[in-house]
Amino acid sequence: MTPAARLAAAMALLDRWLAGEPAEAALTRWARASRFAGSGDREAVRDLVYDAIRQRRSAAALGGAPDDGRPVTGRALILGCLRAAGQPLPDWTDQRHAPDPLSPAEAARLAAPPPDMPRAAGLDIPDWLLPHFDQALGARADEVLSLMRTRAPVCLRANAARITAPALAARLADEGVQAGPHPLAPMALHVTAGARRLRATRAFADGLFELQDAASQAVAERVAAAILSDLPAGARVLDFCAGGGGKALALAARGLSVTAHDADPRRMRDLPVRAARAGADIALTPDPAAGAPWPAILADVPCSGSGSWRRAPEAKWTLTPDALAGLTAQQDAILKRAAALLAPGGVLGYATCSLLRAENEDRITALSAALPGWACIDQMRLDPLDGGDGFFLALLRKPA
Ligand SMILES: C[S@@+](CC[C@H](N)C(=O)[O-])C[C@H]1O[C@@H](n2cnc3c(N)ncnc32)[C@H](O)[C@@H]1O
Structure with missing residues (x-):
């Protein structure tokens, strides 16, 4: 053409x-x-x-x-x-x-x-959302929104069970893909050339990597570190909203015994194939209550996706205040359910790929009000200026 x-x-x-x-x-x-x-x-x-x-x-x-x-x-x-x-x-x-x-x-x-x-037009965001970004990002808002007008970087996660990140970079170079370290996560590589070839490489077929945003990897890494500081390798973790299984695979690669659940099991249909390729053993469950109480749970909840609007930009034009309110209600309900499935003293990770306080800090405040005695032991907020998608993570401990 x-x-x-x-x-x-x-x-x-x-x-x-x-x-x-x-x-x-x-x-x-x-x-x-x-x-x-x-x-x-x-x-x-x-x-x-x-x-x-x-x-x-x-x-x-x-x-x-x-x-x-x-x-x-x-x-x-x-x-x-x-x-x-x-x-x-x-x-x-x-x-x-x-x-x-x-x-x-x-x-x-x-x-x-x-x-x-108008400022919102120049930053390519609907008017009603601009105050949400200002509130969440303060002085970073304009820079973040400007960056979100551009393409997202391509990142992959080296499978720690099989290879180191530098060795993977060398293998990929032999197959015409250039990739280098990414500051957000130890196993992350930023692909700078040959991205279209990635899924056709031998390294992919051999389960040496998965495509995964670097901030998503940073979230899984932080969750794994918190769990492994309490529990031995092989400890049971429930990925309550597993979806395609990106974080489940990353947790499994850190030596955790992951069980994946999703309200819509079709979202997990590729997970067994991905797990087999990676050499990971991930169980799927339609009924997480059957394995309760869980020593650790990750709830990577459905959200506006506002941290990943570079990858999925249609959503920024279709989100409405009502839809946002619906999402926050859904997030509270998932947190409540996950909290009930967690063992006393256990760790609950709450994650979103959203930049909005309404879906992040505000949900933790609501949980703390509803469930006295829970402690927020760690919190992390990443935005595209950090080099990946926008993510939020709160790690909460249930009273013993
Ligand atoms: C953000 S996605 C998960 C992404 C995934 N963890 C990953 O890293 O690739 C959220 C998932 O939550 C699921 N979900 C929505 N409502 C749920 C509920 N009440 N219980 C469990 N999963 C739910 C959705 O079907 C969707 O797959």
């Missing part, structure tokens, strides 16, 4: 997204129907689409669309992104399957000085 044809495809896909189709579904449908698109084209179109979603508000303004809720077009978003990147106004005349040429009105709008934008 020509560069202009990729832009035209991204504009059409963004129109579908703006009409309500999830971006991933639109991309999959487009790829199936576009046999002419090679893997490089698919990746490029995907990047264009996700960049525009991350920058939806500012790109719309720069691309000449109004910032007042009136319909935006995929074309405006792509033109706005090109302008934000300081690229010259496109001349598509010679390229096949290009977007329509710029109309005189469009060309005039794009040539005019950039419009003044």
Whole structure:
């Protein structure tokens, strides 16, 4: 595909997204129907689409669309992104399957000085969410939100049961993938080249690594350290909201005996295969009460995902105050259930990939009010300026 044809495809896909189709579904449908698109084209179109979603508000303004809720077009978003990147106004005349040429009105709008934008528009966040970020991040808010307008780094976790991080970096270099240490976690490697090849490497098939954000690894590491300071290696841990099992695998690699549970067991369907590849023994349970009381529990609860909006940017435009209130109620209910399953004196880890106090510190305050005698023994907050996704972790001890 020509560069202009990729832009035209991204504009059409963004129109579908703006009409309500999830971006991933639109991309999959487009790829199936576009046999002419090679893997490089698919990746490029995907990047264009996700960049525009991350920058939806500012790109719309720069691309000449109004910032007042009136319909935006995929074309405006792509033109706005090109302008934000300081690229010259496109001349598509010679390229096949290009977007329509710029109309005189469009060309005039794009040539005019950039419009003044409200702070939230410039930071690509809905107005109602900006105070939440200010409250949670203080002086870091603008820098964090600006960074969240860009792509997330690719990180992996070396499987401590099989290899060291430097040895894995060397193995991957032999397979055309460049990766170096990441400051957030001892087994984390930051992939700087060849990321698309990762899942096809021999090292992956041999279970030497898993793709996992570095902050997510830091959370699992902190949970494992707290548990292992109390209990021997092999101690039983319940991962109460295991999902795909990223943290369950990281805890197992630290020598803990992990049992995984999820209210939606389909979320765990890949976990047995991932565990087998890693050489980890992870049990799945539909009924965590059967193994209670648990000496340690991790509750990596469902949340807004606001710490990972670089990876999943659609969510920042769809979250509403009501949905946030629903999530915090769900978080309180999960904490209450997990607390009841924990043994006296045991450790409960509460984690979110959210940056919002409402889902983090406020939930711990609510728990402390509801369950007197519980102690918060450790707390950690990470944001994208630390080098990974945003995460929150509180470690709580149940009274003995
Ligand atoms: C943030 S995700 C977990 C991510 C996972 N721990 C990881 O590291 O890959 C939250 C999970 O909680 C599950 N969940 C939601 N409500 C739940 C509940 N009441 N009890 C247990 N799991 C629940 C969801 O299905 C979802 O898979």
